[in-house]
């Protein structure tokens with residue numbers, strides 16, 4: 469393990485955890501194997517596989533792309549470079565979206581820009597009688613989301629390719645949720661090693677980062693039933709502008725929510 473750590477410190481804020489996860493992946497170990505095999509030498513094939521992974525990690529490739537998986541809402545999700553890597557913060561959006569939906573509700577839910585399917589699948593898991601529509605403009609992303617749904621046995625999710633509302637034409641929705649791209653095109657954070665590997669289309673949204681959010685806000689009312697909900701994630705410094713935008717468009721009961729780090733990351737409102 470000590471050996472595996474060398475070099476990771478330079479690029480990763482979590483070198484030990486990364487090394488453990490990559491050793492487990494390369495050697496097909498589980499956590500208990502990792503402890504008992506700690507002093508044991510790896511066989512040639514394991515070592516070769518591990519070296520390859522460590523090398524890619526040292527160049528900044530996110531661990532989730534190296535292992536092809538990330539946990540979200542206690543579900544193991546497949547991820548590829550076609551999808552954003554689900555973030556823990558996004559579980560806040562799932563939590564808030566679940567609040568108005570009764571356990572046995574039969575609502576129609578749309579997750580626009582679903583990526584790996586994280587939000588749609590979490591909602592489908594928690595609300596088995598709802599109909600969930602998961603959309604994405606990227607067929608490669610949607611293929612991953614479909615695979616995830618299949619593995620998790622979530623059969624009440626429909627997948628549709630299309631740009632935002634084009635994928636839900638003709639639908640009347642009870643709630644629209646989204647983790648749209650919201651990073652400003654010139655944000656220095658996009659140069660960070662890990663983020664560079666993620667799809668720009670899932671991260672960046674115009675000069676002020678608000679193009680996708682404006683599009684969602686300006687069009688959602690046409691697809692929501694009266695009193696239907698719009699809820700989405702946004703950047704920590706965007707709540708003020710978003711509140712003004714939603715007010716101007718006539719949304720009601722606009723509320724923003726803080727994540728565990730204290731950042732306002734989710735805004736919800738009613739048609």
Ligand code: GLN
Nearest residue numbers: 647648649650651670671
């Ligand atoms: N939270 C992500 C990041 O900081 C951005 C996700 C998004 O744009 N939806 O990289």
